[in-house]
Amino acid sequence: MKDVQKAVVKRNGKFLIMLRSPDVRSFPKHWDFPGGKLELGETLIAGVEREVLEETGLKVEAVKIVGAYVFKMKDAERRFTVWSAKLLSDEEVKLSQEHTDFRWATKEEILRLKTEPFIKEYFKKH
Secondary structure, eight states, rough: OOOEEEEEEETTTEEEEEEEEESSSSSSSSSSSSSEEOOOTOOOHHHHHHHEEEEEEEEEEEEEEEEEEEOOOOSEEEEEEEEEEEEEEOOOOOTTTTEEEEEEEHHHHHTOOOOOOOHHHHHOOO
């Protein structure tokens, strides 16, 4: 099973979501929370904080796990572990090459978009 760490980052009551590039292997052109896979030997917290910084330029503190969702994909099962994250910087978002757009959106706005499947599961409980 492949593990993916994702962060729920909020500012002024809205969630940060990122539009995945059409060139990425998994979920191209889907909206997503920032995050990704761990590097070898990396802790869960360090991994999710690093991924958010790499994908957005924002510093966050991973606070706690708020959900874990397993999905069978074409190549393997994936577990998406979702963390609540405290925003530590008030910088502008700087996109990585993995994403083509971002926005701060409400739950209702996000649920109308084409998202990775774990996001809809997350919002069923939050």
